[in-house]
Amino acid sequence: MPSGFPTTLLLEQLLNGLQLGLMLFLLASGLTLVLGIMDVVNLAHGSLYMLGAYFAATLARVTGSFWAGVALAVLATAVAGVLLEVSVLRQVYARDHLTQVLATFALILVFNEGVRMVWGPQALLLPVPQELARPLPLLPGLGYSAYRLFLIGVGAALAALLFLLIHRTRLGMWVRAGASNRAMAQALGVPIRRVFTVVFGVSAGLCAVAGGLLGPILAVQVGMGEEILILAFVVIVIGGIGSVKGALVGALLVGIVDTAGRALLPPLFLRLLSPEMASNLGPAVASLLIYLLMAAVLFLRPQGLFPVRT
């Protein structure tokens, strides 16, 4: 790339960052609500994402349609989430965060092994739907993947829907009340228990949307949930725990910073340093960029960008 960065490439990388960010948002929004409102640290969030992807792959094969597969998987995972909430998580609401960490870590082990015993260790097939398996010409010289554009669309639409749900409905009002002061909300007659179950079901459903939609571009495999879970935690801490707006901003920041780091740093280092050092340092710095971002945000605003609790 002799002439620096052409604008089309820059635009493409921006779209990539946007797409990564919006998918992270789907995971992070559920996580931030569960943590903010229910005050539960749910490490098994990543397992629900994995479960969503496995359901989507299986149901897409059975029904012969990607769309039916994902839709059914969202329902199935939401049901699984509700069952999980009722059977296990309710037992640990009253307990401290660390006990919840241990309990939900145990759930990760059970889920991972369960999935492996049912589906085997090999990655599953979940192909890109035919109608989106081609590039769309956005600009002359820039054909961007139709499927990734679709992911951006779905992510943006779901973000808008969540905002409406939270700011324009009764359930949303309860959710906001629960997030800022649970005891007060309960005293004012919010049916907190039912709200919890619904929130958990919705968050599981969002996990399945992410899992099902990312399935065609990521390996549907045991262990897919853990790496992405850490990213989701980074997102909600940057955004402020309990804030859906924060989750959106945090997710976009993480997506764009990570993408920009991988796109811009290696060529930059190549100009400043010897090729040997650049090829060594480039990937390392690009990998830890999002953690630097998180540390910087927390240093300046210890409660995250959009603190909810007062």
Add this chain to the structure above:
Amino acid sequence: MGNRALFRMVAALAVLVALPAGAQPRTVRIGFVSTLSGGGAALGQDVLDGFNLALRHLGNRLGGLPVEVLVADDQQNPDVARTAVERMLRRDRVDFVTGIIFSNVLLAVGDLVFGSQTFYISPNAGPSEYAGEQCNFYFLNVAWQNDNMHEAMGHYAQLKRYETAFILAPNYPAGRDALTGFKRYYRGRVIGELYTRLGQLDYSVEIAQIRAARPSAVYAFYPGAMGVNFIKQYVEAGLLQQIPLLLPGFSADADVIRAVGRPMVGVFNSSHWALELFNAINRRFVEDFRRTYNRIPTLYASQGYDAALALDHGLRAVGGDLTRKAEFRRAILSGFETTRGRIRFSKNGYPIQNYYLRQVVETSNGEIVNRLRGTIFRNHGDAYVSRCRLP
């Protein structure tokens, strides 16, 4: 607990510990440590299934001796692997260790295995360390040296006279070795060389850079789940039709094809083994593997199968006498029949064998498999053997 109960327990324990020593006839104990959970689990399972299939074909005997296999999961973690290997060596007194998938895991336990004068038969990991200065009497590899597949693909890219290449791999020693191996035989211009984070999920950034750089060919080394991610996204970006993607065999075998599907048709890759290699052992292996496990075998499975064949051959040569270690090693080094036909070995314990070109095709009955397209290297060894000081 009463004294009597305690005494009984200790006595029972003592009997339990003493039992194997007195048991007749002598069984061969194999310690099989492999990655059986997490993202690399599919590879470990394949090697294990291949190994078990060979044992079944050999009537559960190796060199005439009954076999006992102890299996443990290393979780792709060197520390966990170490404990498992130690348990097998010190408590279970295994006679051989095998099974490890990843080089970094093997490097962490190698000294322990060699130090207890136990042979390690590698069905996969082939680090350059054990090929060169740190080569060891107790190390035998029935698969390949890590660089081999990449050298083969580099040679192929050179034969095809691709003017420019864009190459990428994860940022870890095996990834760097892979690209070094490719460049060892490719003489064209490398216009892009990227190292990505180990375990990276999203490759859109790298793929955009490839698109902008317009190389004549792309070479990518991504094992396991990373490979599935990269190839899915490369295909999805529509690049496969524009720029040929060259892969090492383990990024384009049945496990990856299963996860990516039809879009992979047309991809070229290098391998030391192929489904339709024409020999009786391979035909039996492929047919029975498909029947038993209901899936197409991968090269990993063939390596697991060959590891058992190596043990059988070596033990047969020493008449089941496990103390004749030098003869055991010499017998294996001089060569034996495998799923790849007869192969022999260098003094560092790594194979000298052919490397083939394969292409992913769709068969008339709709199956997507690798087809043999030619031979890239004949009797190819590794680049490090001259630094090995073993006789």
Add this chain to the structure above:
Amino acid sequence: MRTRPFLVPEARRIPVTMPQGVGVGVRLAAAGILLVGFPVLAEAFGGRFYLNLVTRAMILGLACSGLNLVLGYGGLVSFGHATYFGLGAYTVAVLAREGVRAAWVVWPAGILVAAFAALLIGAMCLRTRGLHFIMITLAFAQMVYYGMVSLKQYGGQDGLRAPRTDFGFPLGDVALYYLTLLLLAACLGILWRVVHARFGRALQAIRDNEARAVAVGFSPYPFQLVAFVLSGALTGLGGILMAHHAQYVSPAMLSWQQSGAFLLMVILGGVGRFWGGVVGAAAMVALEEVFHAATIHWQLPLGLVLLVVVLLAPRGLAGLVEGRPR
């Protein structure tokens, strides 16, 4: 501010006095005799493996006890203690690679490296609280991890050989066992003194109610920072021992999975329980050993057992061993 500190509620009410009664002293003495005599027993039963397994459990117990100082007594959930563990271990391997193997140089160097890292990281992280503290300690741990992975000359992802340091005599497995036992006992002794001294009481007062502690005249920051550094140093010592035990170091020792494993062990053993780290590490090693040896589907039974422990033993396993407080 979050209304709820990230902490075990029971721990706030637990007094740090040793449980009363004759039973405890006897139990402690019995455990000591058992541990001192264990190598003889292990040799008799042909089990060099079990000797090393117990060494490993004690090393992890030491590292976890270090973590428990900040986690249990300080109320600070560090999700980055693998950093100090790994740095201690890497000091051994890196110095050996550079030709330095004298124990009297390597050991203090490893502890100093870990303590210095804890000082730097703690100084920055202690500005935050709760979940934010967890994530920022993770952030720094990840930075160290990726930094170490990129150091090609020290093995990168492959790790590095770590020959045992030179004491002037060959350090065999049995000697390492006794060295570990000695250091574990010494460190637990130091920890016992620390948590019962004015310093430890202040630390717990800050944990229980920071505003009140400030009102009484304690400034939380220096107390927490000193505890964090001491904790990092102890975990670093654990890392040095682990390098001697495994004779190999790898970036997995610095990974977030390792940090998580330490947290889980302490939670399993009992947060803020004096014996929590040791009991948790021993239990985890034993559980893994049993299930790993029994089945390749070890995750399922381990997960179920952990769930049962959570539901039935709210104070961790040490809570069962120590009995009810008061």
